[in-house]
Amino acid sequence: MPTSDTKEALLDSAENAARRFGFDGFSYADLAQDVGIRKASIHHHFPSKAKLSLALMERYLSSFKDVCADIDASYATGGAKLTALIERYKAGSDNGQQLCLCAAFSASRDSLAPEVVSQIIGFRAMVSDWITEAFEKGRSDGSICGVTNPSLEATSALSLLEGAQLAARAASEPAAFDAAITLLTMRISLREPPITRIEQP
Amino acid sequence: MPTSDTKEALLDSAENAARRFGFDGFSYADLAQDVGIRKASIHHHFPSKAKLSLALMERYLSSFKDVCADIDASYATGGAKLTALIERYKAGSDNGQQLCLCAAFSASRDSLAPEVVSQIIGFRAMVSDWITEAFEKGRSDGSICGVTNPSLEATSALSLLEGAQLAARAASEPAAFDAAITLLTMRISLREPPITRIEQP
DNA sequence: AAAGCCCTACCTACTGGTAGGCAGGCGTCA
DNA sequence: TGACGCCTGCCTACCAGTAGGTAGGGCTTT
Numbered sequence: 443m444p445t446s447d448t449k450e451a452l453l454d455s456a457e458n459a460a461r462r463f464g465f466d467g468f469s470y471a472d473l474a475q476d477v478g479i480r481k482a483s484i485h486h487h488f489p490s491k492a493k494l495s496l497a498l499m500e501r502y503l504s505s506f507k508d509v510c511a512d513i514d515a516s517y518a519t520g521g522a523k524l525t526a527l528i529e530r531y532k533a534g535s536d537n538g539q540q541l542c543l544c545a546a547f548s549a550s551r552d553s554l555a556p557e558v559v560s561q562i563i564g565f566r567a568m569v570s571d572w573i574t575e576a577f578e579k580g581r582s583d584g585s586i587c588g589v590t591n592p593s594l595e596a597t598s599a600l601s602l603l604e605g606a607q608l609a610a611r612a613a614s615e616p617a618a619f620d621a622a623i624t625l626l627t628m629r630i631s632l633r634e635p636p637i638t639r640i641e642q643p
Numbered sequence: 644m645p646t647s648d649t650k651e652a653l654l655d656s657a658e659n660a661a662r663r664f665g666f667d668g669f670s671y672a673d674l675a676q677d678v679g680i681r682k683a684s685i686h687h688h689f690p691s692k693a694k695l696s697l698a699l700m701e702r703y704l705s706s707f708k709d710v711c712a713d714i715d716a717s718y719a720t721g722g723a724k725l726t727a728l729i730e731r732y733k734a735g736s737d738n739g740q741q742l743c744l745c746a747a748f749s750a751s752r753d754s755l756a757p758e759v760v761s762q763i764i765g766f767r768a769m770v771s772d773w774i775t776e777a778f779e780k781g782r783s784d785g786s787i788c789g790v791t792n793p794s795l796e797a798t799s800a801l802s803l804l805e806g807a808q809l810a811a812r813a814a815s816e817p818a819a820f821d822a823a824i825t826l827l828t829m830r831i832s833l834r835e836p837p838i839t840r841i842e843q844p
Numbered sequence: 845a846a847a848g849c850c851c852t853a854c855c856t857a858c859t860g861g862t863a864g865g866c867a868g869g870c871g872t873c874a
Numbered sequence: 875t876g877a878c879g880c881c882t883g884c885c886t887a888c889c890a891g892t893a894g895g896t897a898g899g900g901c902t903t904t
Contacts, residue, residue, distance in 0.1 A: 448883075466665060469858080470860065480884070480885060482885075486882080487883090490861075545750070549750040550665050551812055551815075552663055562813045563814050597810075602803045606802045608809070612763045612764060621798045670894080681852080684850050
């Protein structure tokens with residue numbers, strides 16, 4: 443049983459709205475209508491929009507860590523891990539309707555509380571580190587070709603993924619995401635199949 | 644003499660604000676204070692915010708075409724052209740304080756007038772085509788290595804550039820831009836120096 | 845005279861946020 | 875068992891401030 447159904451519903455609605463419209467693009471009134479409570483009642487759960495955005499990033503970071511851990515547990519090779527992450531970003535793009543929360547918040551950085559900005563930076567660092575490991579593994583197991591500097595490759599890949607989401611969003615065209623990342627995916631060898639995928643409940 | 648000093652000043656201010664805060668992040672009141680006229684007077688030049696954003700993208704597209712033409716006139720090799728464009732995107736990032744207007748508008752797509760969305764798509768297509776040509780030239784003159792599919796490379800490069808701006812913006816760290824694009828720049832051979840750079844007035 | 849430009853004054857709708865109240869569930873203590 | 879106080883969760887009503895936009899007047903330039 444979650445802490446509070448309403449609180450979780452508010453976070454869901456807010457995350458959705460933030461990733462679609464940006465931080466300045468949604469209001470408490472929108473959330474209220476979406477969740478089905480009155481606008482003022484939101485303040486009972488989140489006293490300010492800054493606190494809401496903070497909780498949003500906290501949840502997003504922790505759930506993304508889970509995703510990474512899940513990928514690590516499900517796939518063996520660096521290439522398979524990276525492929526799984528790319529798939530995750532593609533799904534997160536939701537056919538060009540959304541951005542990664544990190545990208546959405548980065549764009550409206552100057553409207554955010556300083557703590558949230560720190561969280562964004564932390565999020566990027568976490569994902570970047572994870573991708574670095576994937577590249578290192580991919581280099582040693584041969585599943586990613588042409589790896590010279592894993593850390594740089596990771597930084598570049600992360601920017602590419604967010605840029606690809608941006609491109610897909612502009613055109614409402616999921617194919618734009620695929621096109622942007624093709625060069626990256628082509629470097630991943632599919633010789634070694636992933637180990638059994640753990641089913642999600 | 645420009646059409647109108649005030650009109651141009653409004654566009655300057657609006658472009659700056661849009662690239663810093665996004666479409667939903669600035670208001671007529673902000674522009675009025677910045678330019679030094681009253682809020683209502685803006686409507687004399689731009690009857691609605693939608694019209695303003697339209698004019699903004701029009702000017703941005705045309706000025707970016709000029710930039711591309713200027714680069715074409717100033718640099719010979721594909722690698723030099725691409726380098727110049729990258730420099731342009733880096734300058735446009737303004738030490739992580741701004742985004743390309745196209746990227747900023749892409750993020751807040753759902754708040755925009757449909758015509759503006761079309762302009763964004765057109766802008767991306769234009770830049771993508773230009774980069775494609777640069778890659779083709781770079782392949783034939785040997786100034787960019789490893790080029791297999793210029794069109795795909797261009798799509799990828801554009802997403803990378805916008806993603807790099809996003810990364811630099813999140814951290815207010817210009818070095819993040821450089822890190823993200825290093826892999827791309829490393830592919831550009833500097834054997835052939837650019838021809839004489841035409842001075843801007 | 846007309847057009848261009850900017851003004852004051854005002855509008856409605858909405859922003860995030862506050863004040864205070866009320867219903868119901870919980871444990872505690874008589 | 876029942877009364878008490880407290881907490882959670884939501885409500886209505888309201889606040890000051892701001893959003894984009896309108897109406898109409900006046901000065902200046904052509």
